[in-house]
Amino acid sequence: MLAQVDGPPVVGIDLGGTKILTAIVSAENRLLGRAKSPTPAQQGAAAILRAIVETVDNALADARLARSDLAAAGVGSPGPLDVETGTILFSANLNVRGFPLGTELSQALGCPVLVQNDVRVGGYGEFRMGAGVGFRDLIAVFVGTGIGGCVIQGGRVVTGATGNAGEIGHIIVKAGGPVCGCGAHGCLEALASRTAITRRVNKAIRQGLPTLLSERVARKGGRLKSGDLAEAVAAGDHVAVKEVRRAAKYLGLGLGSLINVLGPEIVIIGGGVAGALGEPWVELVRDAARSQALVDPSGKIRISLAALGDDAGVLGAALMARERFLAIA
Ligand SMILES: [Zn+2]
Structure with a gap:
């Protein structure tokens, strides 16, 4: 209680x-x-x-x-x-x-x-008033410029011996992968955040691949908003679809590993990227996570969009x- x-x-x-x-x-x-x-x-x-x-x-x-x-x-x-x-x-x-x-x-x-x-x-907040109401063991992950996380077990936020634990964005999902803001290589944040997706889109543009995002990226000095990505995906843009799927796959791998360790009742996915790309993107994350989650053979653990936004x-x-x-x- x-x-x-x-x-x-x-x-x-x-x-x-x-x-x-x-x-x-x-x-x-x-x-x-x-x-x-x-x-x-x-x-x-x-x-x-x-x-x-x-x-x-x-x-x-x-x-x-x-x-x-x-x-x-x-x-x-x-x-x-x-x-x-x-x-x-x-x-x-x-x-x-x-x-x-x-x-x-x-x-x-x-x-x-x-x-x-x-x-x-x-x-x-999501645990007490949003998508996590009614559960006691949760993982929440917020995907935007970076990736932040929160682990709740038995109704308590797990912050570890230092008070700072819960950094889901900095688990390594690709050894020797791209460098992260934290200095390490291959962190989840470096493969699945909006910053990571934007970096890949810029690379595709440099390689001359056609994409609806070229003009927008040029206008915004190389940056993209989550809404820009969502629009391009909705229009079937190959580069956008490919990079968003790739990010979903890595996020799912990271979450699948966490599910194996923690066995939560629900995984909540929020943040600007999740909000803009919505349920179809969460479905991709869910598929990747479930392919990884040994501890949940019947797919009982829920993987849901966050409910409270800002x-x-x-x-x-x-x-x-x-x-x-x-x-x-
Ligand atoms: Zn990192």
Whole structure:
């Protein structure tokens, strides 16, 4: 059983490299107000803290509440983190190092603050309010610019001895494969993220293969959005179809391996790529995962699309904070 919780509203904060999302969540898990603002990622820790507080104030105004009404705050942050002290040890996206966000935000808002990895809180949001409701053993994976993951066992997020475990994007699925943002070769993220697919599409264009994406890639300086890929796939573009299938295969291999180790009840797939390519893409991932999953011969383990979209992070952060600080024993 989950701890019973009660009491006044909490705020969930999703701190990303480009935007800050906040939502005020009632004790009954209703969303009372929300706000969004750009992250001043080039301006340092003090500016980021000010922007967070301002965005929380805007969400409180939207909910017709004040800071003094808040019982707790939860932040989903890029990491690595020291979750005990709420410190962001290092973040390239935010340009900070050793930023004691938890302590400083707690002083500013006048309530306890939990800081947890952004993807782990997103997975927790899906577990408590999205595609994972009713399950206790889950794997959530979010495929976008990178690949993030969250493992939940017995209703608890598995974060390991260091508090930072759950990095599904950095399991190796191809020895000696392409270099990953983390420096290793052949990580799942380097083969199945939007960044990985885009790199392959650019390579195909350089090789002179015809694709509807050439013009778009040229216009966007080599970049693609998930929606661009989805459009090209829908139009039957050979390059797009091939690369998207390839990414699905590697994602399925990674997830199949995880299924063999963890035996979850459900695997939830979210993020921009999954959202744009939808169920047909998940079907490809499912096929590859099942071909790998020894522990599930009858195909009982569900592999489903995420349900909450961008709200997973704020909801997960809010609920995690409430359960940490307000649980009734
Ligand atoms: Zn990696």
